[in-house]
Amino acid sequence: MITDITSEFIEELIDLIESKSNKKIIDKLKDFHPADIAEIMDDLSFEQAIYVFELMDDDIVSDIIVELEEDVRERILRRLSSKRIASELIDDLDTDDAADILAELPEKKKQEVISEIEDVEHAADIVELLRYDEDTAGGLMAKELVQVNENWMILTCVKEMRRQAENVDRVHSIYVVDDDEKLLGTLSLKELLTTSTKTPIKEIYKKDVLFVEVNEEAEEVAIMMQKYDLFVIPVVDEIGRLVGRITIDDVVDVIVEEAEKDYQMASGISQDVESSDSVWHLLRARFPWLLIGLVGSLTSGHIIGLFDGFIQQYILLITFIPLIAAMGGNVGVQSSAIIVQGLANNTIRDGGLFKRIIKEIALSLSIGIVLSVIISLYVVTQKDPLIYALIISTALTVVVVIAALIGTIVPLALDKYDIDPAIATGPFITTTNDILGVFIYFSIATMFLH
Amino acid sequence: MITDITSEFIEELIDLIESKSNKKIIDKLKDFHPADIAEIMDDLSFEQAIYVFELMDDDIVSDIIVELEEDVRERILRRLSSKRIASELIDDLDTDDAADILAELPEKKKQEVISEIEDVEHAADIVELLRYDEDTAGGLMAKELVQVNENWMILTCVKEMRRQAENVDRVHSIYVVDDDEKLLGTLSLKELLTTSTKTPIKEIYKKDVLFVEVNEEAEEVAIMMQKYDLFVIPVVDEIGRLVGRITIDDVVDVIVEEAEKDYQMASGISQDVESSDSVWHLLRARFPWLLIGLVGSLTSGHIIGLFDGFIQQYILLITFIPLIAAMGGNVGVQSSAIIVQGLANNTIRDGGLFKRIIKEIALSLSIGIVLSVIISLYVVTQKDPLIYALIISTALTVVVVIAALIGTIVPLALDKYDIDPAIATGPFITTTNDILGVFIYFSIATMFLH
Numbered sequence: 075m076i077t078d079i080t081s082e083f084i085e086e087l088i089d090l091i092e093s094k095s096n097k098k099i100i101d102k103l104k105d106f107h108p109a110d111i112a113e114i115m116d117d118l119s120f121e122q123a124i125y126v127f128e129l130m131d132d133d134i135v136s137d138i139i140v141e142l143e144e145d146v147r148e149r150i151l152r153r154l155s156s157k158r159i160a161s162e163l164i165d166d167l168d169t170d171d172a173a174d175i176l177a178e179l180p181e182k183k184k185q186e187v188i189s190e191i192e193d194v195e196h197a198a199d200i201v202e203l204l205r206y207d208e209d210t211a212g213g214l215m216a217k218e219l220v221q222v223n224e225n226w227m228i229l230t231c232v233k234e235m236r237r238q239a240e241n242v243d244r245v246h247s248i249y250v251v252d253d254d255e256k257l258l259g260t261l262s263l264k265e266l267l268t269t270s271t272k273t274p275i276k277e278i279y280k281k282d283v284l285f286v287e288v289n290e291e292a293e294e295v296a297i298m299m300q301k302y303d304l305f306v307i308p309v310v311d312e313i314g315r316l317v318g319r320i321t322i323d324d325v326v327d328v329i330v331e332e333a334e335k336d337y338q339m340a341s342g343i344s345q346d347v348e349s350s351d352s353v354w355h356l357l358r359a360r361f362p363w364l365l366i367g368l369v370g371s372l373t374s375g376h377i378i379g380l381f382d383g384f385i386q387q388y389i390l391l392i393t394f395i396p397l398i399a400a401m402g403g404n405v406g407v408q409s410s411a412i413i414v415q416g417l418a419n420n421t422i423r424d425g426g427l428f429k430r431i432i433k434e435i436a437l438s439l440s441i442g443i444v445l446s447v448i449i450s451l452y453v454v455t456q457k458d459p460l461i462y463a464l465i466i467s468t469a470l471t472v473v474v475v476i477a478a479l480i481g482t483i484v485p486l487a488l489d490k491y492d493i494d495p496a497i498a499t500g501p502f503i504t505t506t507n508d509i510l511g512v513f514i515y516f517s518i519a520t521m522f523l524h
Numbered sequence: 525m526i527t528d529i530t531s532e533f534i535e536e537l538i539d540l541i542e543s544k545s546n547k548k549i550i551d552k553l554k555d556f557h558p559a560d561i562a563e564i565m566d567d568l569s570f571e572q573a574i575y576v577f578e579l580m581d582d583d584i585v586s587d588i589i590v591e592l593e594e595d596v597r598e599r600i601l602r603r604l605s606s607k608r609i610a611s612e613l614i615d616d617l618d619t620d621d622a623a624d625i626l627a628e629l630p631e632k633k634k635q636e637v638i639s640e641i642e643d644v645e646h647a648a649d650i651v652e653l654l655r656y657d658e659d660t661a662g663g664l665m666a667k668e669l670v671q672v673n674e675n676w677m678i679l680t681c682v683k684e685m686r687r688q689a690e691n692v693d694r695v696h697s698i699y700v701v702d703d704d705e706k707l708l709g710t711l712s713l714k715e716l717l718t719t720s721t722k723t724p725i726k727e728i729y730k731k732d733v734l735f736v737e738v739n740e741e742a743e744e745v746a747i748m749m750q751k752y753d754l755f756v757i758p759v760v761d762e763i764g765r766l767v768g769r770i771t772i773d774d775v776v777d778v779i780v781e782e783a784e785k786d787y788q789m790a791s792g793i794s795q796d797v798e799s800s801d802s803v804w805h806l807l808r809a810r811f812p813w814l815l816i817g818l819v820g821s822l823t824s825g826h827i828i829g830l831f832d833g834f835i836q837q838y839i840l841l842i843t844f845i846p847l848i849a850a851m852g853g854n855v856g857v858q859s860s861a862i863i864v865q866g867l868a869n870n871t872i873r874d875g876g877l878f879k880r881i882i883k884e885i886a887l888s889l890s891i892g893i894v895l896s897v898i899i900s901l902y903v904v905t906q907k908d909p910l911i912y913a914l915i916i917s918t919a920l921t922v923v924v925v926i927a928a929l930i931g932t933i934v935p936l937a938l939d940k941y942d943i944d945p946a947i948a949t950g951p952f953i954t955t956t957n958d959i960l961g962v963f964i965y966f967s968i969a970t971m972f973l974h
Contacts, residue, residue: 079873080873081873081876081879084873107734107751107752109751109752109753110751113751113871117873232717235717236717236718246755263713267682267685267686268686284557300773300776300780301557301559301560302557302559303559303773304773305696305755305771305772305773321755322755322772322773322776323750323753323754323755323772326750326772326776326779327750329776329779329780329783330750330779330783330869333779333780333783333784333787334783334865334869336787337783337786337787337790337861337865338861338865340787340790340791340861341790341857341858341860341861341862341949342854342857342858342861343858343861343862347862348862348865348866348871349862349863349866349871349872349880350866350871350872353883353886353887353890356862356887357887357890357891360855360858360887360891361891361894363854363858364851364854364855364891364895367850367851367854368847368850368851368895368898368899370846370850371846371847371849371850371851372846372847372902374846374847374850375842375843375844375845375846375847376843378842378843378845378846379840379842379843382839382840382842382843385839385842386836386839389832389835389836390829390832392825392828392829392832392835392842392845393825393826393828393829393832394825395825395828395842395845395846396820396821396822396824396825396828396845396849396958396962397818397821397822397824397825399821399846399849400817400818400820400821400824400954400955400958401814401817401818401821403954404792404813404814404817404951405810405814407791407792407950408791408792408793408810408813410791411787411788411790411791411792411793412791412793412797412798412799412806413799415784415787415788415798416798416799416800419780419784421563421798421799421800422799422800423529423530423531423534423567426531429531430799433803436803437803437806437807437810440803440807441807441810441811441814444811445814445818448818449818452822499791500857501854504850504853505850508846508850512846
């Protein structure tokens with residue numbers, strides 16, 4: 075069922091585009107889902123992508139547009155007139171997708187497109203959605219939903235649903251509201267199907283319903299829907315009126331983006347990139363962290379340089395530099411990754427910082443001691459002077475404990491001040507620990523050998 | 525709406541458990557969702573958790589059990605009799621959750637529980653599900669669904685749905701099948717509500733429906749549902765008969781687990797851990813990678829040791845060891861992370877390996893050249909001999925290009941042989957690049973200075 079898009083397929087398509095074989099292109103793409111066509115377009119050059127786009131059927135162009143990568147979409151929208159954007163794209167889209175696309179347009183064009191939308195209600199809904207920050211529940215929600223009044227009978231309800239369903243692609247849930255549009259509960263399809271048509275809704279609806287407030291953070295909504303296995307969640311305004319609903323597909327995107335961002339951060343990539351991006355784009359995403367690493371490692375080198383006379387006297391010391399750096403770096407990354415992941419999936423409790431630190435010290439001390447035993451045995455087998463076993467064991471243990479503490483405390487502190495804790499992972503922690511590591515190592519060595 | 529479970533809350537609860545204040549415990553937990561109660565239990569000691577569990581209402585214990593962490597659940601189930609597991613848990617659960625829990629039991633107990641299930645149809649469905657590998661569509665699917673025959677009228681359909689809906693918590697989709705139970709399409713609720721009751725289903729159902737085959741890999745199902753924004757997908761057997769459906773909530777769990785696994789792998793953690801796990805558990809998860817790092821860095825050290833006479837003569841060289849190691853490590857991790865992420869979200873096309881390698885060489889050469897310019901300027905400002913600028917620039921460029929190639933090729937090769945490419949990230953790549961890095965560095969230095 076999954077259509078595999080191979081490099082060969084893309085090359086064949088490019089050949090068809092170059093020879094302007096429109097019919098063959100349409101034929102080649104006709105069985106693909108709009109999401110696949112968007113993926114294919116992302117793999118083409120911009121001129122090729124727009125060529126394909128112009129050949130597509132009117133009723134799928136809006137679905138293709140929402141699935142495109144942001145930069146490709148932006149360039150295509152720049153080409154299209156406001157009238158075309160309104161009639162071919164926005165009119166066909168649900169309010170949430172329509173608002174997302176409008177939000178990407180320059181202010182002037184956005185106003186032009188809005189004024190061109192024919193359905194006034196649709197336009198009003200979109201304008202309302204544009205007011206919310208994209209990282210909030212309001213930014214995720216759509217206005218399309220089915221709501222019924224608590225005072226209606228089942229029969230009225232079914233009639234009203236028929237009317238409303240015309241505007242709703244999928245009925246996810248039936249929301250029950252009072253005369254002030256305040257959310258009271260939900261009516262299950264099961265209830266609707268199995269109850270006599272004269273029963274008042276009031277008597278059968280489910281009262282306790284999970285909802286989010288319109289200003290709730292998107293990440294919190296994601297955690298909640300995931301935890302409680304929800305497909306859709308209603309959104310209420312500050313005074314409890316039903317204003318929209320968020321579906322799980324949009325939340326999955328939030329979850330995946332968050333996870334990808336954390337992963338990229340830990341791997342030292344500062345922007346959202348894909349292997350198919352241009353060399354220039356990839357370079358810009360990779361260079362900032364490398365620069366931090368460069369400065370950090372030159373600082374480490376500088377510290378080593380401070381001990382050069384001493385090192386010349388005890389040259390064996392240099393063979394343990396990689397060990398000290400690697401262990402400090404690895405332990406620090408491990409500690410920070412556990413904290414970052416715990417913060418991301420909300421399993422880290424507020425409070426209890428002192429206990430957490432004690433535990434991390436216990437853990438890293440154990441690691442340090444086990445590593446020290448191994449390294450001492452190694453020194454003995456190498457027939458190196460025993461004092462080195464003592465120096466390296468002491469340095470290793472101190473470095474590992476400090477690295478673990480930095481890895482634990484830094485992300486927690488960043489999170490406290492609402493900074494993304496993920497920036498504490500990867501090159502940042504490694505670099506800090508590198509610098510501290512060599513300094514501690516040579517200081518301890520000086521103490522023991524002088 | 526999100527109930528924040530603080531450390532203080534847990535401590536208060538523990539006090540209540542210790543003083544056996546059952547009424548207060550029940551009162552304290554009564555407003556929590558079963559998923560929250562499971563989370564709270566995961567934070568308690570096992571004896572405390574089971575104490576709380578035994579106080580919970582019969583109608584939520586099954587929901588709590590499915591949300592618990594696997595090790596806690598396993599220990600609780602070991603305590604319960606087969607009869608209790610069947611009647612209090614399995615009977616109340618959907619077939620997919622019931623099968624997942626049964627699969628965790630030892631063979632003998634599993635058989636006992638199955639024989640105790642009262643509803644024969646439920647038991648048969650569960651037994652069927654147990655046959656599928658947990659990493660396939662069959663392992664994710666549930667048997668609860670609403671299906672109608674293409675030859676029925678809307679009226680029959682509504683009646684039949686009422687009957688079937690009794691066994692189904694939520695009606696996600698209405699599936700249309702032929703007399704052989706082969707999947708033909710779906711009937712939307714909108715159609716059902718807005719069409720005259722005498723219309724035959726045949727005339728109104730939507731024919732082209734996305735489905736998966738029962739042996740499809742779970743990860744592929746996840747990619748597909750995410751890409752096409754599906755809430756639920758029907759599962760068919762080898763000859764196209766409808767056998768179950770997969771809902772997005774289970775797929776979200778697959779996506780999150782995959783992402784967490786990749787992240788942990790990249791951070792050098794070899795098992796699924798949380799910061800609340802025991803020191804011993806955390807130690808076992810963290811130690812394997814540290815051991816690899818230890819062996820790797822001792823090897824690096826050993827290579828440095830081979831050049832000790834030479835280094836004593838040109839002591840300045842040691843100050844650039846951290847730089848070479850850091851740059852090789854960082855570039856390698858960046859390259860592998862981009863590949864691993866591309867493989868995970870299926871954006872890397874089959875074929876085109878040669879082009880990919882050429883691109884990575886171009887990219888890493890650019891990185892190498894820019895870093896070389898910076899480092900040469902640094903050497904000049906430090907008034908170090910200019911030959912060092914040449915040595916370090918050359919070594920840095922070679923190391924960065926090799927690191928990028930290893931980071932690109934290794935995960936692709938692992939994936940080719942169906943090994944998780946994520947093991948190529950993190951400490952593994954860093955360690956390899958460390959060893960290669962120092963070797964290349966000192967070899968080049970020897971060439972230039974001798």
